Amino acid sequence: MSVSIEENGNIKLKPNSIIFYEGEKVQNISIVTNGEIDVYISSKDILGIEDENEIMRYSCRLFSIPKNIMIGIGSYKTNSKYMFSFKSKDDTEIYAVKTPNQEYVKTFFKVNKAYLTNMYHSIAYVILKSYEEYIKIKKINDDVKIISANLAVIYFNLQQTKSKNIKSEMLKNYKEIYEDSINSGFNFPTSFDVDFIRADHSEIYMHNKNQFNEEENTEKLEFEIDYVRRFLTMPKNIKTQFFSYDTNMSLDASHMLYETLKKISSLLKTEIVEAIENILFLSSNENESLFGEYVKTATELDKQGKDNDVWVRYIRFMSSIIKDIYNKIKTEYDYDLNIDTEEMDSILKRISKNNVPSSEEANADIDGIDNIKVTIGFEELPSEVKDPTKKLIEMSGIDENKAKSFMKSLQAYRKLRDKFSTEDDVRKIRRGVTTVFFEIYKEIAKRSIINGESSRLVKMFLNFGYMDDQLLTPNQIMDLYEIKDKSKTKKINVFYIDEWLQKIYDKEEPPSVNGFGQDYREALRELKKRGTINDKELEEHWESSSKRLEYEVENMIETTHRLCYGQVSVYFPILHKDMITKDFERALIRRDVMEKSIKDITDIDFSAFYREVLYKNKELNIEKELVMQEVLPNIILMPTFGSRAIMWEELSSRQKNSTGRFLFPIFTSEDLESLLIPTIGAFRWELCKTMLGPAWNDITQMSITSEYSDYVQFYKKNRNLSDEAKEKLKIQIKKCRNNLREVFVSDYNLWIKYESKGIMRLNRVARGILYRQVPFAKNIRDELAKQPMFSEIANRFKNIRSKKATELENRYFKFTKTGNPLPYELQHHIEFYKDM
Known part of the structure; x- marks a missing residue:
């Protein structure tokens, strides 16, 4: 039976006492004054359960409510009933006020x-x-x-x-x-x-x-x-x-x-x-x-x-x-x-x-x-990864007051029961850690890259986000400690953060764009405009490897770390057990798996990373020839357990053959293909937009961006779309928040996953655009051409490609008529249209 409330006042409850049953009439207002109460929900309404014992038998525990939360929150409504059952967790106390009718409730609240x-x-x-x-x-x-x-x-x-x-x-x-x-x-x-x-x-x-x-x-x-x-x-x-x-x-x-x-x-x-x-x-x-x-x-x-x-x-x-x-x-x-x-x-x-x-x-x-493992204690951990917070703070050399503030916030975070709470106080605690974390991160990165300090702890901190041994179990810490990805890639570059920062420091790669899309030179000019630096300092910053390293941490890593985590509202930079939904060994994105996943997609979308670049050859008097070239992106693994991948840059410099940059969380429980496909879709869109410049939405220049822009903008007048297709597209546009790129990416996802197998998921207009602009590999095209829905566009596409290949062969004949072989770049350009 539930607790009987005869008069107003405090009621002490023993552990596991049922306070109110779901479905019971609300006849009082109760406030938790001490302890916690577990909230249960049953399927009584659906299953028709009335017996109180049966209600609890078929109830699921949802969450606990702390003190100062009110129970009986429907008391101002006539004949309201409890939506949940309430059960005391430990020794608990509530303050109860009987509410015989609505007028009493109104009077009570007017007075209180x-x-x-x-x-x-x-x-x-x-x-x-x-x-x-x-x-x-x-x-x-x-x-x-x-x-x-x-x-x-x-x-x-x-x-x-x-x-x-x-x-x-x-x-x-x-x-x-x-x-x-x-x-x-x-x-x-x-x-x-x-x-x-x-x-x-x-x-x-x-x-x-x-x-x-x-x-x-x-x-x-x-x-x-x-x-x-x-x-x-x-x-x-x-x-x-x-x-x-x-x-x-x-x-x-x-x-x-x-x-x-x-x-x-x-x-x-x-x-x-x-x-x-x-x-x-x-x-x-x-x-x-x-x-x-x-x-x-x-x-x-x-x-x-x-x-x-x-x-x-x-x-x-x-x-x-x-x-x-x-x-x-x-x-x-x-x-x-x-x-x-x-x-x-x-x-x-x-x-x-x-x-x-x-x-x-x-x-x-x-x-x-989880694989069955022997549970170990903290005392069995290697000494170099014990007490990491203190070691890393001392190593960073940050200001003492900042260090104290950081530790105070971190200790408060450790004590939180709900680390994903959106309460204002919890947000402040997370913010107190985050603001100082990246200052520590920057200093440790500099010591590691510049001074060559590469202890296991430093690598775990930079690459995985490991900083507090109290936020993980000993087994989890050992799993991190023992992670070794020995796999190699043949074509794709996949970087851990310390490897990437080394590339930036050695000037083998330019710093990434910042959150405003400015490259390093543009960001320095902006600082000069504001009067933060002068001309001399601008050039010093440009030449300085150390400043480039700092910039990469402050502008790329700090910005994108929370994005790769996926849940921005509850973001926390340090690895902790509550964010981990899969053991590290299986959640790790391995280099060879990443390369295989990209190959699986490019086996379908063969031209995903191709673009027209300028080819010159003095010996053949070629000064300006555009040829198709594949430029694979750099993959950078961010130090977090996350659920989102980001297409950060479609080009890493003003050169059209520069690499793009994709960012992935180093640990994820998501399916890698599900992260990759939208990322490649976004890359295709942004690359097309960048290559075309102001003409990106000019329909006279047929492209992904111009055709999709026209398709979305004028779909209501499109006679090739049925009323049902128009309604679906309307909802799709709304779901994508009127963002053209998102509309394309959602269709690209269906194109790769289903249409490539001959399973119809797109309307005929979208299918036509994608067939022209995002063609499948030749073996897939040949198979799909047998289906009525693809036969017409397949024949048209085949004729256009064949015509283009013939034109190129005729144009390049002057280079081979003397018997010399055609340069690889030109031969590959022909093959792109003829054989791919």
Whole structure:
């Protein structure tokens, strides 16, 4: 039973006491005065649960609310009910006020106006916490849906007996999806394929008619959440002054905000129910599940003496995934999915007796499944990486007062329970660390590059962002310490930060542009205009290797570090365990993997890094000839665990054949291809824009930028677009915030992922532009030309390229008619149009 409140006053609660049940009528206002309270949410509304014990049994723990937060925040509404259940965490105390009716509530707030601010603040706090949990559970649900969908269609693709009696509605649904996909020409793997299972193929499987409405609803919700975040950062005195002005207006404002909480609560419940359904679709002790069906088939094949190797490999993969999710839900949400993992191990042992895991399985990149390691203590860490904060501060030689301020903020950060909080006080703590961090970083970089100090600690600090041994576990620190990427690349340059800064210092590479797009020379001129430096100092800075190094840290690294981290609002520069979602060894972006990923994309988009450059040859009297040349970008790995890649520069100098610069977090749990494709798309756009200059949107000069500019600007009058296509494009433009580049990049993503496989995802106008301006490799073009949707544009494109190649051969004939071979640059230029 919940706590009985007979009269106003303090109520002391023992640990694990249920204060109020979800669905119970709100009859009081309660404020947490001591301790913390855990907030639970159930699916009672969806499942029709009424019994209080059953409500808690089917509830998930979401978050804890600290003291001064108000419970019963719907008390001003008639017949309002608790959206959540509340359970005391430890010894807890609340102050409760009985509210028999609405008039009493209004009177209470008129007399106690200070509580009005607390009321609104509490609703905002619970909204933000609930939304954060919604995003977390949605991510889990989305991941489970991807894996279960792929395993379901693979199941039907591997099945030899097509007439199987299926009971599960979900499995029946996936059978239809599988058959539709097969009929549309999609080929599924017939061997064990981890990459396929982990990839999102929803564009192939699903045709969701409500997709665009959902996007609009999501956009509206994000707008409301952004408002809540801004409110929570508002100074307390301004809040108090506003809410104490008019009681009725304040209650009305709380009522409107309360409606947002109801909306998020409903979304959260739906997502939790769906997540549990999808998890139990993977494995269930009671109902038909994928794990059970895979096991049945593997067992049957074994009885028949047939090969069941591929089935066992999928079962082993599934087992790891299911156990990880089971433990995650039980630990983080206090919810028991009632999956018998011991029985699962027993089954796996039984059917795997003749099956040894392949190297592919052993190295399978499974999120959330950590390799079993012996836990070590801090005393076992190498002495050189112990107490890094003190060592690095002393090494940097920064001002003593700054060092003290930095340590004070860092110590406060260590104590935070929620390191991703957007509260104003927490923002100040993060800011206090960040402002000094890069000053320390700059000084350590100078000592490392200029003086050659390259201890393991310095390398871990510069390359990984390791600075505090109290923010990581000993095992995580050892993983960082032992990281060695011995792989090499053949064509792509991939740099760790210390390697990149060495290039800058040695003047092998010019400093990067700053946040305003100014190169080093332009930035120095700007300083001269302001009177910060004179002409002599400008030239000294230009020639000084040390100043170039400082500039790179202050203008490129400091600016882009937070961007690569991905969550700018909760950015923190030092590596800490709460930001780590995957062990370092598997999260590390390796050089050879980066090169392979880029090659996989250029095998589709062969001309991604080609541009026209000026070719000269005095011996042949060639003074000005434009030829196509491939210039691969430099990849710089930023010292953070992040989720975003950045196309920082399309050219690194005014020379048209200078390299671009892509920035990636050195650690990421994201799929590398998903980071690379948009980055290359943005590069294509910016390179085209730079090469064309003022004519970038001149439609008389056909290019990516001019054609897309015309396409987006005049789509409403375009007769080649259906009404449905126009509506989709309208929503796409809105989603991309009217940014032409973003519209192109979103289409480029579909072009590479789906259209290259013959899976139609673009309208005919966008497809035509991309076929002309972002052509596929010849083998892909030849295959797609067999499809009606591509045949016309394919023939036209082929004729144009053939004509261009013939023109070049005729023009260059004068250089070879004497029997001399054609220079490589000119020969390659012909081949670009003739054979690629």
